[in-house]
Amino acid sequence: xxxxxxxxxxxxxxxxxxxxxxxxxxxxxxxxxxxxxxxxxxxxxxxxxxxxxxxxxxxxxxxxxxxxxxxxxxxxxxxxxxxxxxxxxxxxxxxxxxxxxxxxxxxxxxxxxxxxxxxxxxxxxxxxxxxxxxxxxxxxxxxxxxxxxxxxxxxxxxxxxxxxxxxxxxxxxxxxxxxxxxxxxxxxxxxxxxxxxxxxxxxxxxxxxxxxxxxxxxxxxxxxxxxxxxxxxxxxxxxxxxxxxxxxxxxxxxxxxxxxxxxxxxxxxxxxxxxxxxxxxxxxxxxxxxxxxxxxxxxxxxxxxxxxxxxxxxxxxxxxxxxxxxxxxxxxxxxxxxxxxxxxxxxxxxxxxxxxxxxxxxxxxxxxxx
Numbered sequence: 238x239x240x241x242x243x244x245x246x247x248x249x250x251x252x253x254x255x256x257x258x259x260x261x262x263x264x265x266x267x268x269x270x271x272x273x274x275x276x277x278x279x280x281x282x283x284x285x286x287x288x289x290x291x292x293x294x295x296x297x298x299x300x301x302x303x304x305x306x307x308x309x310x311x312x313x314x315x316x317x318x319x320x321x322x323x324x325x326x327x328x329x330x331x332x333x334x335x336x337x338x339x340x341x342x343x344x345x346x347x348x349x350x351x352x353x354x355x356x357x358x359x360x361x362x363x364x365x366x367x368x369x370x371x372x373x374x375x376x377x378x379x380x381x382x383x384x385x386x387x388x389x390x391x392x393x394x395x396x397x398x399x400x401x402x403x404x405x406x407x408x409x410x411x412x413x414x415x416x417x418x419x420x421x422x423x424x425x426x427x428x429x430x431x432x433x434x435x436x437x438x439x440x441x442x443x444x445x446x447x448x449x450x451x452x453x454x455x456x457x458x459x460x461x462x463x464x465x466x467x468x469x470x471x472x473x474x475x476x477x478x479x480x481x482x483x484x485x486x487x488x489x490x491x492x493x494x495x496x497x498x499x500x501x502x503x504x505x506x507x508x509x510x511x512x513x514x515x516x517x518x519x520x521x522x523x524x525x526x527x528x529x530x531x532x533x534x535x536x537x538x539x540x541x542x543x544x545x546x547x548x549x550x551x552x553x554x555x556x557x558x559x560x561x562x563x564x565x566x567x568x569x570x571x572x573x574x575x576x577x578x579x580x581x582x583x584x585x586x587x588x589x590x591x592x593x594x595x596x597x598x599x600x601x602x603x604x605x606x607x
Contacts (some may be wrong), residue, residue: 273503277382277400285396290336291566295397298328299404333563343530345465348374351548352392357384393560400505407502409444417441418474428456462538469530473598525598569593
C-alpha cells in the first residue's frame with residue numbers, strides 16, 4: 238500500500254531534509270510540480286577527496302522574497318520582492334547522512350563565521366577578487382551557491398555531494414502543507430526585527446509565523462547563536478510532524494506537502510529522481526533518535542576583525558575534530574566504559590561524552606539547550 242511505503246520513505250529532518258525524502262514520491266507519480274535545477278559544481282577545482290559512501294548535503298535557506306504573496310509580504314514585513322534581489326543566505330546547514338543511511342548529523346553554520354573566501358569574479362563579472370577573509374554568508378552574496386560550496390569545502394575539507402536551496406516562500410508553503418509546526422518557548426518573545434510576538438509556552442505556528450520564529454535573533458541578546466538553537470529545535474518538530482501517522486496516512490496532506498516541497502526548492506543538477514528515490518528507501522530505518530543537530534564549535538562568538546567587522550570564530554581544535562569525524566563517518570558522541578576497580582564487583586557504568594553539545598530530534602523541544 239502507498240501509505241505503508243510512505244511511512245518507510247518519509248524519514249528525515251528539517252524542511253530541507255524532509256524535502257529531500259519527500260521528493261522521492263516522484264517515483265509514485267503523485268507530484269504535479271517540477272524541480273528547479275542549479276548548476277552549482279561546474280568550475281570547482283581541487284575539491285576534497287571523497288572518503289566514504291556517506292553523503293553531505295548543503296542546505297541553504299535563501300531570503301529571496303520571490304513567491305510570497307502581497308499579504309504574506311505585509312505580514313512578514315520584509316518589503317517587496319526587490320528588497321533582497323538575488324537572495325542572501327539566511328540559513329546554512331550541513332546535512333551528513335551516514336554510509337549505512339541509519340544516522341544523520343545536521344550542522345548549523347553561523348552566517349558571520351570568519352572564513353577565507355576563495356578568489357572569485359566580482360558580481361559585475363569584470364574584476365578578479367583575490368582570496369581574502371570574510372563572513373560565510375558573504376560568499377553566497379558574492380558568488381552564489383558555487384562560491385559558498387567552495388568556501389565551505391576549503392574551510393572543512395569535506396566534499397559537498399549535493400545542494401538544496403529553500404526560499405522564504407518554500408519554507409512557508411511546506412509548513413502550511415504539514416498543518417503547522419508546534420514550537421515551545423520558555424520565555425516571552427517580542428522581537429522588533431522579525432516582528433514575532435509569542436508568550437512563553439507551546440504554540441502551533443503557520444508558515445509565516447514559523448518563518449518569523451526561525452529568523453528571530455534580536456529579542457534576547459544572543460543573536461545568531463540563539464537563533465540557530467531555535468532552528469535546531471524547530472527541525473526536530475518538523476521531523477516529528479512529517480513522520481507522524483496523521484500526516485503520512487492522510488493522502489491529501491501528503492500530496493499537498495510533496496507538491497509544496499517540489500515547487501519551491503532548488504537542487505543541484507546531479508541529483509536525479511532515481512537518486513532521491515533510492516536514498517529515501519535506504520533511509521527507511523532512520524529514527525529521530527539517530528538524527529543529531531549541532532552548531533559548529535565556537536571559540537569567540539563576538540569577535541571583531543579589521544576590514545570584516547563583527548564575526549564568529551570557530552574553535553580551531555574542536556571544529557577540526559568535528560570535520561574529521563564527519564569525513565570518516567564516525568560517531569560524534571563517545572561512550573567510554575571505565576575499567577572496574579579491583580575491589581568492585583559491579584559493572585562499570587559507561588560515560589557519555591558529547592563535547593560537540595549535540596541534540597537529537599527525539600528530545601523534548603522544551604528541554605534544556607546545551
